[in-house]
Amino acid sequence: MGLTLNHFLVLGALLFCIGLYGALAKRNAIAVLMGIEIMLNAVNVTMVGFSFFNKVKPYSTYLTGQIFAIFIITVAAAEAAVALAMIISIYRKRSTVDVGEINMMKW
Amino acid sequence: MDLTGLLFWIIAIILVGSALLVVGLRNIVHSALALIVLFAMAAGIYLLLNAEFIAIVQILIYAGAVTILVLFALMLTRTSNLGGSSNPNNKQWWLAAIISTLVGAAIIFAATLSQYSTAQGGSGTAYGTTSACTLPTNNVTYIGQLLYSPTCYSYVLPFEIASLVLLVAIVGAIVVGRED
Structure with a gap:
């Protein structure tokens, strides 16, 4: 039984929904951020799987999936830096990281 | 196996x-x-x-x-004011579990079982122009050529925009996290 694209797509989908649960259900803002990182990794697994199993000519020649994954990693690193700076800044003002208590923009 | x-x-x-x-x-x-x-x-x-x-x-x-x-x-x-554990769930965690299960089931259905699934396609039709450059067989060399090369088929412009995104993110993180 060889590996097919479906194996990697199902793996990516499982990781994505676990990360979605973490991002939706957690009260700690850093745990929400970790859920988002899991979701981005799931998308990367899917992209690299598409790149490996792709047979459509220009995209398989130019490794479009892997290039997409590299840009996703870049944006994810920037997102993690900005989000953690925001969390620390909010903690300094409100001394909490509970996303249920950060409601100053709610009306 | x-x-x-x-x-x-x-x-x-x-x-x-x-x-x-x-x-x-x-x-x-x-x-x-x-x-x-x-x-x-x-x-x-x-x-x-x-x-x-x-x-x-x-x-x-x-x-x-x-x-x-x-x-x-x-x-x-x-995180001592979050209650007993430092990584607690909120009150709607069951709703989050239902939503994420439904999303995961929908993605798996769309990717594997659906008649529009991409995994069953892959007709392999060739179109577009081929590059005149020789393609390296080494993965790292090839990705380097795809990211930087000014003459061959490459992703130079998205790469430069990504560096701009990183610069803005670093400056933004410093400005947001600064103690004033």
Whole structure:
């Protein structure tokens, strides 16, 4: 039984929904951020799987999936830096990281 | 079962298990440590898919930089006012479980069973122009050519825009996190 694209797509989908649960259900803002990182990794697994199993000519020649994954990693690193700076800044003002208590923009 | 399939199942089981540990553990520092295992196992998946450069980048950026950032943020914030555990669920966690299960089932259905699934396509029609450059066989060399080359088919403009995004993100992080 060889590996097919479906194996990697199902793996990516499982990781994505676990990360979605973490991002939706957690009260700690850093745990929400970790859920988002899991979701981005799931998308990367899917992209690299598409790149490996792709047979459509220009995209398989130019490794479009892997290039997409590299840009996703870049944006994810920037997102993690900005989000953690925001969390620390909010903690300094409100001394909490509970996303249920950060409601100053709610009306 | 061949060696690649065996490695895939071992890595996939550790990957999903560590993801469940990240969302399930009561202590958030343990969650962050399980996150390191998850990133390393994702690098193993990339190695199985012949993407050596992305595997190394995954180890360097995710398992190195992002996890260190998360651990620093955990050390700089105190979570004693969250109740007993430092990684608690909110009141709507059952709703989140239902939503994420439905989303996962929809994605798996769309990817494998649906009649429009991409996995059953792949007709292999060739179109577009081919580059005049010789294509390197080494993955790292090839990705380097695809990212930087000014003459061959490459992604130079998105690469430069990505550097701009990083610059803006660094400046934004400093401005937001500055103590004034």
